[in-house]
Amino acid sequence: MSDATEDIPEVDYVEGTGIPIRGNDIDTDQIIPARFMKVVTFDGLGEFAFFDVRFDDDDNQKDHPMNEERFQDANVMVVNNNFGCGSSREHAPQALMRWGIDAIIGEGFAEIFAGNCLALGIPTVTADHETINALQQWVDDNPSKEIEVDVAAETVRYGGNEANVSVDDAQRQALVEGIWDTTALMKANRNAIEETAAQLPYLDQTRSDIEADD
Amino acid sequence: MSRGTLYDKVWDRHKVTTLPNGQDQLFVGLHLIHEVTSPQAFGMLQERGLEVARPDLTHATVDHIVPTANQDRPYADDAAERMMAELEENVRDAGIQFSDPTTGDQGIVHVIGPEQGITQPGKTIVCGDSHTSTHGAFGALAFGIGTSQIRDVLATQTIAMEKQKVRKIEVTGELDEGVEAKDIILEIIRRLGTEGGVGYVYEYAGETIENLDMEGRMSICNMSIEGGARAGYVNPDETTYEWLEGTDYFQEHPEKFEDLKPYWESIRSDDDAEYDDVVEIDASELDPVVTWGTTPGQGIGIDDPIPAPEDLPEDKQDTARRAQEHMRVEPGQSMEGYDIDVAFLGSCTNARMPDLRRAARIVKGRQVADDVRAFVVPGSQRVQRAAEEEGLKDIFEEAGFEWRNAGCSMCLGMNEDQLEGDEACASSSNRNFVGRQGSKDGRTVLMNPRMVAAAAITGEVADVRDLKEVALQ
Numbered sequence: 001m002s003d004a005t006e007d008i009p010e011v012d013y014v015e016g017t018g019i020p021i022r023g024n025d026i027d028t029d030q031i032i033p034a035r036f037m038k039v040v041t042f043d044g045l046g047e048f049a050f051f052d053v054r055f056d057d058d059d060n061q062k063d064h065p066m067n068e069e070r071f072q073d074a075n076v077m078v079v080n081n082n083f084g085c086g087s088s089r090e091h092a093p094q095a096l097m098r099w100g101i102d103a104i105i106g107e108g109f110a111e112i113f114a115g116n117c118l119a120l121g122i123p124t125v126t127a128d129h130e131t132i133n134a135l136q137q138w139v140d141d142n143p144s145k146e147i148e149v150d151v152a153a154e155t156v157r158y159g160g161n162e163a164n165v166s167v168d169d170a171q172r173q174a175l176v177e178g179i180w181d182t183t184a185l186m187k188a189n190r191n192a193i194e195e196t197a198a199q200l201p202y203l204d205q206t207r208s209d210i211e212a213d214d
Numbered sequence: 215m216s217r218g219t220l221y222d223k224v225w226d227r228h229k230v231t232t233l234p235n236g237q238d239q240l241f242v243g244l245h246l247i248h249e250v251t252s253p254q255a256f257g258m259l260q261e262r263g264l265e266v267a268r269p270d271l272t273h274a275t276v277d278h279i280v281p282t283a284n285q286d287r288p289y290a291d292d293a294a295e296r297m298m299a300e301l302e303e304n305v306r307d308a309g310i311q312f313s314d315p316t317t318g319d320q321g322i323v324h325v326i327g328p329e330q331g332i333t334q335p336g337k338t339i340v341c342g343d344s345h346t347s348t349h350g351a352f353g354a355l356a357f358g359i360g361t362s363q364i365r366d367v368l369a370t371q372t373i374a375m376e377k378q379k380v381r382k383i384e385v386t387g388e389l390d391e392g393v394e395a396k397d398i399i400l401e402i403i404r405r406l407g408t409e410g411g412v413g414y415v416y417e418y419a420g421e422t423i424e425n426l427d428m429e430g431r432m433s434i435c436n437m438s439i440e441g442g443a444r445a446g447y448v449n450p451d452e453t454t455y456e457w458l459e460g461t462d463y464f465q466e467h468p469e470k471f472e473d474l475k476p477y478w479e480s481i482r483s484d485d486d487a488e489y490d491d492v493v494e495i496d497a498s499e500l501d502p503v504v505t506w507g508t509t510p511g512q513g514i515g516i517d518d519p520i521p522a523p524e525d526l527p528e529d530k531q532d533t534a535r536r537a538q539e540h541m542r543v544e545p546g547q548s549m550e551g552y553d554i555d556v557a558f559l560g561s562c563t564n565a566r567m568p569d570l571r572r573a574a575r576i577v578k579g580r581q582v583a584d585d586v587r588a589f590v591v592p593g594s595q596r597v598q599r600a601a602e603e604e605g606l607k608d609i610f611e612e613a614g615f616e617w618r619n620a621g622c623s624m625c626l627g628m629n630e631d632q633l634e635g636d637e638a639c640a641s642s643s644n645r646n647f648v649g650r651q652g653s654k655d656g657r658t659v660l661m662n663p664r665m666v667a668a669a670a671i672t673g674e675v676a677d678v679r680d681l682k683e684v685a686l687q
Contacts, residue, residue: 015674025408025509029330030648032655034628038293040253042298042361043396052654081529082409085442086507086647087626088344089251102453111412112344112358119362126303129529169375174235183262183366186239189231193372196230196241198297201477202334214436 011121014103014149018139018158019065019074021050026079027086028113030096034087045091046098055105066099072142078136079106081129084113093117102187103149105156105165107132118171121180123151125165152176216380217606218487220336220449221415223480224355224590228338230372231384233456237374243354244271245367246323247310249279250628251342255364256304258417260409266308268371273332274305274312276323278628280676281461282591282618285315286326290648291654294629308368321594321620324348324562329596331461335450336479343561345644347438348564350447351431352454353481354576355415357445363583378413378444379490383644387498392679396571396642396662398422400503400513401439402434402495407530408511411443414491418481422497428457429566435666436563437644442512458568504549504675505646505660506535513660516677519546534597540648556633557582557670558651559615559663560591561625561643569642569663571686576667578684582614589616590685591631605686615670627652640669 036048054064061067077096083106084092093116096104114124127135138158139147146186148157149165149171156163167175174180185194197203216222223351230239245268252274257373259266288297292546305312313319313326318478320326324345327333335353340346342364349356359373367373381511385398396629403410416438424430431448436445448454455475458464464471501515512534514520523534539543559565559573569592582588590610592598598620601607625643632652633639639651639658646658659675668678 004626020629023536024529027645027647029645029650033395035652037250038291038297038628040297041257042254050572052649082412082442084415085408086343086640086645087345088346088358090342090362091252093360108409110409110442112360112439113282116360116362119360129596142411168376170236174237175439177235179233180461181362181372182233182235182237183264185235186230186366186374187264187372189239189372192230192239193241193370196228200227200241200243202337202474 008178008181009121010099011123011175011180012152014076014151015146016075016102017073017144018076018078019071019146020078020136020139022136023042024081025085026083028084028089029086031084031092032089035092042091042094042098045095049095049105068116072094075100076147077100077104078132078139079099079104080132081107083109085110088112090116093120094120097122105135105149107130118174118180118212120194121151121175123167123175125149125151125156125167127156127163127165131163179193216490217486218363218381218484219417219489220447220481221355221380224336224338225377227336228292230293230398233374235374239372240375242271242333242340242371242373244273244327244339245275245371246327246341246346247272247364248278248323248593249276249297251361252364253300253304254295254361254526255368258365259368264369265570266310266368269309270485271371272310273327274301274310275320275326276301276314278622278626280315280621281315281352281629282621282623282631286453291630293331295297302460303598315595318595321596322565322622324594325566325597328352328432329461329594333338335454336481343501345436347444347446347628348374348432348436350435350438350445351428353447353450353478353554354447354583355447356441368398372625377609378415380417381411381414381418381491381493382493383493385418385422385495386420386423386529387496389422389497392502392620392664393500394662394664395433397427397500397503398495398497399434399503400510402499403437403511404513406493408440408509409442411441414443416441416443416446418446424451426445426566428453429568431564431589433563434564437510440644450478463484477534502554502662502665502678504665506541506543506549507534508646508648509533509645510646510660512537514549516550517548519548522543529658549659550677552673552675553638554659554669555586555637556639556644556664557586557588558624558639558641559666560593562593563644564663565591565593565597567597568573570597570606573663573667575683575686576611576664576678577613577615577671579684580613580669582669586670586673588614588670589618591618592620592622624651625652640666640675641668
């Protein structure tokens with residue numbers, strides 16, 4: 001079968017209520033502790049997002065935005081700098097997505113994390129420190145009001161404010177045009193793949209067939 | 215834009231096309247897989263009715279969850295057993311070579327690739343593990359990927375990526391006694407920041423890097439990601455070629471060695487290559503580095519005072535305050551004398567033969583402090599065997615260390631090797647994140663392997679230069 005016709009949604013726009021997660025250098029071990037990765041699917045990871053900062057040893061809730069009633073329906077996360085650093089585990093954005101997050105606005109993202117988000121169709125848009133601070137404060141004060149993340153126009157609108165944000169060029173194009181699931185896209189270039197491989201001196205050129213499966 | 219660097223050349227050789235989204239499609243020369251990040255990718259492939267395109271360019275091992283004490287199957291931990299069984303099934307169905315523990319070739323994925331000679335200069339190498347940057351030590355372009363990208367690579371042997379900038383980090387000066395590659399990279403991360411490398415690939419150059427053995431170069435490239443750089447590399451040279459010549463692949467195919475050498479030479483960065491940024495580091499000023507906080511960028515020389523948060527750049531202050539509270543350290547103190555409960559000598563950063571050898575010279579004839587549990591987890595079964603043959607196992611065991619089987623172990627606490635409660639650990643690994651070693655109250659102090667040995671012996675963070683080294687044999 002071929003998945004070339006698979007319908008990949010365009011993510012040019014996300015709207016919803018926000019949740020602020022403050023702090024620089026929030027690593028993926030914090031987002032999803034390693035012990036929850038002893039699984040062979042991503043199902044059910046949502047409830048373990050930020051587990052160790054949300055619960056104490058006796059599973060009592062700690063002070064954390066994700067435990068607050070007013071943020072339970074949030075789908076736009078507002079974070080600070082170098083968010084998602086450390087381990088490449090896609091379990092981290094998978095856990096956030098399954099908790100309910102559809103878009104993340106931050107001062108900066110670790111590269112692998114941002115790439116993983118893109119592969120899931122989650123925009124990671126950036127803005128400067130002041131903009132993020134102001135937005136986090138606004139979300140705190142207005143947990144039930146909507147934020148509009150316009151990926152195509154690179155703006156975020158909230159409570160009558162409009163802030164300019166940046167979306168990496170390739171990410172924007174991929175999301176806006178619905179070409180963020182790259183498997184089918186790349187598989188279609190079979191001939192070009194073979195040609196590239198044939199030019200690589202380290203490959204055993206006696207075995208040059210890229211397997212076709214459709 | 216960089217020009218004429220190894221990165222540019224290897225990128226161009228592997229570029230298939232530019233995708234409609236603006237990313238480049240790159241051919242992947244070697245895809246390494248392990249049990250934690252690959253099962254979901256195989257699942258996605260199955261859902262789409264796709265097969266593994268190039269099993270011949272894919273290589274598997276088991277490292278993250280593998281027990282390092284009792285490895286009898288089924289594993290005592292059901293979840294670990296399930297993950298192992300899933301990997302076995304996936305590689306069997308796809309016809310992927312698997313360095314499992316019965317082969318004698320198993321180990322941490324970033325240790326076994328170089329050992330077997332499948333890690334080579336000028337290859338693109340990916341793995342669902344952020345420390346894939348390790349392979350850059352050989353002049354490969356190597357980086358970590360997520361599970362959806364693993365799916366892409368399994369299905370197409372290609373990956374969608376954007377080209378990054380290149381920062382040359384030129385390290386000069388002779389290393390002081392007790393100072394090694396680990397200290398250089400901790401200093402680089404401290405200076406450039408944990409996010410300083412985002413958007414960059416790091417080229418490590420200069421006489422100090424050139425004088426390092428391959429293991430030292432691997433320690434440095436390994437931690438590129440801790441500085442935010444997804445990939446880091448060293449240009450291949452005679453040291454690289456000497457290593458390659460001794461590996462399985464080139465022992466079995468000696469003709470390939472001569473065939474490929476011109477390619478390896480051709481991908482070295484040109485003398486007049488252009489970089490997006492150049493940073494110079496004088497390594498002769500370095501003391502052994504230890505971390506005082508909860509990011510790898512929070513390092514200091516062993517004698518230096520822990521910085522006051524308010525003396526740091528504004529964006530580092532909050533992280534520093536929280537880190538000092540977690541670690542229970544005060545500004546102005548040094549880390550020397552910080553009590554430790556556990557000493558962990560292992561991980562893809564520092565668990566190769568020279569690492570263990572150097573640590574053994576400190577340990578020999580001494581005893582692990584009474585209240586410290588200390589253990590050595592070799593990076594691979596080959597390292598383990600070589601160390602046993604060389605008598606290192608005996609040295610460690612006589613001193614009171616536990617000698618384990620190969621795996622990731624307490625670097626990330628996914629098997630039974632974990633910190634308990636608020637234990638403090640002197641660790642030769644790469645991350646001191648809160649909770650990283652299996653306990654959310656655990657405290658990790660990163661350092662080089664000899665410093666771990668010194669900490670195990672003294673029961674506290676210590677300056678290894680105060681302990682005399684003992685000749686081996």
